[in-house]
Amino acid sequence: MFDATETNLPILLSIDDSELIHRLLRARLHNERVQLHTASSSKEGLELARRLKPDVILLDLDMPEMDGFEIITRLKDDPATQNIAVIFVSASNDTANRVRGLDLGAVDFIAKPFDVVELKARLRSALRVQHLIKILAQKAQIDGASGLWNRTYFDKRLEAEVSEALRYNKPLSIIVVDLDRFKSTNDQFGHLFGDLVIERFATIMSGGRTSDVVCRYGGEEFGIILPQTTAAEAAEVAERWRNKLAGTTWQDHSGLVLTASFGICDLASLEAPKTPTALFAAADKAMYQAKKDGRNRVEVWPSKRLPILVTGS
Amino acid sequence: MTPPPADFSRSPLPSSLANDPNVQDLVKLFIAEMPGRIKFANDAFIRGDRLRLQFWAHQLKGCAGGYGFAQITHEASALEEAIIRNESTNNVFAALLRVFELCERTTLE
Numbered sequence: 001m002f003d004a005t006e007t008n009l010p011i012l013l014s015i016d017d018s019e020l021i022h023r024l025l026r027a028r029l030h031n032e033r034v035q036l037h038t039a040s041s042s043k044e045g046l047e048l049a050r051r052l053k054p055d056v057i058l059l060d061l062d063m064p065e066m067d068g069f070e071i072i073t074r075l076k077d078d079p080a081t082q083n084i085a086v087i088f089v090s091a092s093n094d095t096a097n098r099v100r101g102l103d104l105g106a107v108d109f110i111a112k113p114f115d116v117v118e119l120k121a122r123l124r125s126a127l128r129v130q131h132l133i134k135i136l137a138q139k140a141q142i143d144g145a146s147g148l149w150n151r152t153y154f155d156k157r158l159e160a161e162v163s164e165a166l167r168y169n170k171p172l173s174i175i176v177v178d179l180d181r182f183k184s185t186n187d188q189f190g191h192l193f194g195d196l197v198i199e200r201f202a203t204i205m206s207g208g209r210t211s212d213v214v215c216r217y218g219g220e221e222f223g224i225i226l227p228q229t230t231a232a233e234a235a236e237v238a239e240r241w242r243n244k245l246a247g248t249t250w251q252d253h254s255g256l257v258l259t260a261s262f263g264i265c266d267l268a269s270l271e272a273p274k275t276p277t278a279l280f281a282a283a284d285k286a287m288y289q290a291k292k293d294g295r296n297r298v299e300v301w302p303s304k305r306l307p308i309l310v311t312g313s
Numbered sequence: 314m315t316p317p318p319a320d321f322s323r324s325p326l327p328s329s330l331a332n333d334p335n336v337q338d339l340v341k342l343f344i345a346e347m348p349g350r351i352k353f354a355n356d357a358f359i360r361g362d363r364l365r366l367q368f369w370a371h372q373l374k375g376c377a378g379g380y381g382f383a384q385i386t387h388e389a390s391a392l393e394e395a396i397i398r399n400e401s402t403n404n405v406f407a408a409l410l411r412v413f414e415l416c417e418r419t420t421l422e
């Protein structure tokens with residue numbers, strides 16, 4: 001739910017075992033500005049929820065195998081799906097069910113058979129709230145100077161990406177970057193110039209793949225999460241950035257060359273337990289090794305020169 | 314939603330959404346699938362499979378109104394209730410017949 005919103009329409013997922021209901025929804029929401037996806041079993045519903053990250057789920061309470069209560073419990077337990085707004089849909093007019101649904105985190109309840117006007121109104125209201133929540137969540141997680149994600153977001157996103165990569169056995173890399181001798185650059189040329197450097201470097205890193213999550217981790221330290229990417233591929237990305245920065249010319253400071261040191265680690269190279277903290281620590285060590293080896297370079301963990309990382313401390 | 318009292322004559326039962334172009338075709342399909350739906354419930358009743366019948370009634374209750382048949386939703390709800398209350402086979406049968414009666418009379422307009 002923390003992905004930068006694209007220009008796409010909001011996504012609505014209907015989880016209901018009745019095809020008759022899906023048919024009606026498709027016809028009824030045909031002119032609404034939403035992308036409607038449907039799942040006819042609880043298993044398919046949970047899979048689609050993880051994959052599509054819909055804004056709103058219309059969840060049928062009465063399903064075979066796993067009922068709506070069980071499904072919403074799983075959705076709320078999973079960091080990848082816990083922020084999706086869930087609207088319960090049921091032909092049961094039992095008040096206790098409604099209360100229980102709301103207690104479990106549903107935002108609303110719609111009775112079957114639907115009243116079309118009511119359905120659309122409740123849906124729009126949920127989408128509106130989701131939209132506001134997204135904007136607020138993003139604002140609080142963006143670094144003002146660079147326009148990159150901040151550390152809070154980085155930590156949260158890294159945790160979600162690590163759990164996703166482990167669950168589906170997919171590659172995942174991170175890059176830790178530190179600008180070389182940034183403090184002396186600041187002292188020599190002033191903080192305004194320092195800010196410009198940060199901004200310029202942020203632009204270089206943001207120009208890559210949209211799936212990469214670029215964050216400003218500290219003053220002159222950056223963390224980049226690269227889903228579905230091996231360490232070797234991440235090293236190519238870092239090498240491109242390193243080159244671009246070193247080749248940047250700075251107005252009013254001709255001849256000035258600014259550089260950065262890059263440390264990389266992927267999940268596959270870690271020993272168990274493969275935690276977000278261990279992944280970051282390993283990339284951070286690689287970055288310090290790059291500094292030690294003379295700066296302006298890319299180092300991948302584990303390097304033969306590095307001592308074995310002790311985790312869990 | 315309180316529907317008008319069911320009319321159990323053999324007169325046709327038109328969908329209240331007959332003039333809604335968004336769902337006309339869906340209503341036609343819903344009516345065309347009625348024989349299969351009735352057969353499913355009939356088989357469940359004959360086998361004494363009350364759970365299956367309850368599930369069927371619940372599903373029908375949830376969707377019939379959406380296709381413009383509020384009365385079917387109403388009677389399917391009564392059938393579901395009868396099964397939940399574990400009423401006699403005769404009572405469940407009577408409730409089921411009321412649903413069938415309406416289902417068989419459905420028409421677009």
Ligand SMILES: [Mg+2]
Pocket residue numbers: 016017018060061062063
């Ligand atoms: Mg259902």
